[in-house]
Amino acid sequence: MDYTIKGCDIIVHEPDLDLDDTLDCGQAFRWRKTESDHFCTYTGSFVNDRLTVSQVRKGEFIFHNTTEADFLSKWYGYFDFDTDYSELKRCFSEDETLSKACSFAGGIRLLRQDSWECLISFIISQNNNIPRIKGIIDRLCCNYGDNFPTAEQLAQETPDSLGYLRSGFRAKYLCDGAYRVHSGSTDLTAIAEAPIEKARASLKAIKGVGPKVAECVLLYGMHRVEAFPIDVWIKRVLAEYYPDGFPDYIRDNAGIAQQYLFHYIRNLKD
DNA sequence: CGCCAGGACGCCC
DNA sequence: GGGCGTCATGGC
Numbered sequence: 001m002d003y004t005i006k007g008c009d010i011i012v013h014e015p016d017l018d019l020d021d022t023l024d025c026g027q028a029f030r031w032r033k034t035e036s037d038h039f040c041t042y043t044g045s046f047v048n049d050r051l052t053v054s055q056v057r058k059g060e061f062i063f064h065n066t067t068e069a070d071f072l073s074k075w076y077g078y079f080d081f082d083t084d085y086s087e088l089k090r091c092f093s094e095d096e097t098l099s100k101a102c103s104f105a106g107g108i109r110l111l112r113q114d115s116w117e118c119l120i121s122f123i124i125s126q127n128n129n130i131p132r133i134k135g136i137i138d139r140l141c142c143n144y145g146d147n148f149p150t151a152e153q154l155a156q157e158t159p160d161s162l163g164y165l166r167s168g169f170r171a172k173y174l175c176d177g178a179y180r181v182h183s184g185s186t187d188l189t190a191i192a193e194a195p196i197e198k199a200r201a202s203l204k205a206i207k208g209v210g211p212k213v214a215e216c217v218l219l220y221g222m223h224r225v226e227a228f229p230i231d232v233w234i235k236r237v238l239a240e241y242y243p244d245g246f247p248d249y250i251r252d253n254a255g256i257a258q259q260y261l262f263h264y265i266r267n268l269k270d
Numbered sequence: 271c272g273c274c275a276g277g278a279c280g281c282c283c
Numbered sequence: 284g285g286g287c288g289t290c291a292t293g294g295c
Contacts, residue, residue, distance in 0.1 A: 026276055122276080129275040132293060168291025173278085210278045231276040262276075275294085282287085 001081045010063040016085035018107020025263045048147040097241040101264035115188040118221025154178035173208025192222040219255040228254040
């Protein structure tokens with residue numbers, strides 16, 4: 001990755017990034033594609049930070065209205081620019097199915113998201129579809145001026161007061177998560193550094209957090225790349241292509257591989 | 271209308 | 284420990 005400053009924008013060159021692949025693959029829910037220009041442009045947020053980013057052509061991007069300081073302190077890390085995805089994909093491509101998945105959506109990067117935002121987002125995601133997940137998170141953030149609520153703010157709510165979200169049975173889970181994080185009984189910072197099994201158990205102490213949601217929080221919100229969320233789509237991949245188990249040499253980066261496979265199998269069925 | 275969704279819980283055995 | 288009904292809501 002390299003970047004140059006051009007007026008109020010940052011121009012980024014990174015062959016292993018594609019905005020559609022990365023921002024619309026089900027790992028983050030607050031990015032919207034804007035149709036206002038001839039570029040592929042997304043506007044979105046990460047906790048309380050907003051960004052408009054365009055893909056000019058393959059591998060070239062404009063981070064609009066962004067200072068170098070903001071770019072380096074926020075977005076460089078968020079887009080995981082420190083990681084060499086070419087090397088990862090080279091490793092993955094020794095496997096036939098993963099090779100196809102990487103060719104299909106080679107521009108996926110694992111976003112380094114916020115753990116609290118991820119926890120709430122993926123509690124909402126359970127037994128739900130992506131358009132509706134986006135809608136619920138939209139209504140939530142809209143209630144706080146397009147910012148993601150803090151645990152303190154959300155801890156003041158009740159399942160009834162969250163009725164405007166139309167999140168159904170998940171509202172009580174959101175309240176429990178907010179209460180635990182705000183009270184300190186769940187320490188997301190400590191969990192992020194804990195041994196993986198201990199981290200899983202701590203997350204699953206939250207009501208509404210089971211194996212799948214815990215893996216998502218670990219992977220997307222804590223960048224624990226060995227975490228491997230198994231949803232209905234990945235179950236199909238495992239049954240269809242890996243009846244004898246997932247390749248062992250991928251284990252340390254299984255979560256990133258999972259990201260390519262998820263996107264691949266979902267779009268294969270169209 | 272019915273089926274499904276980036277599942278988890280409670281209960282049963 | 285595994286199997287199954289239930290849980291809101293709305294996309295398709």
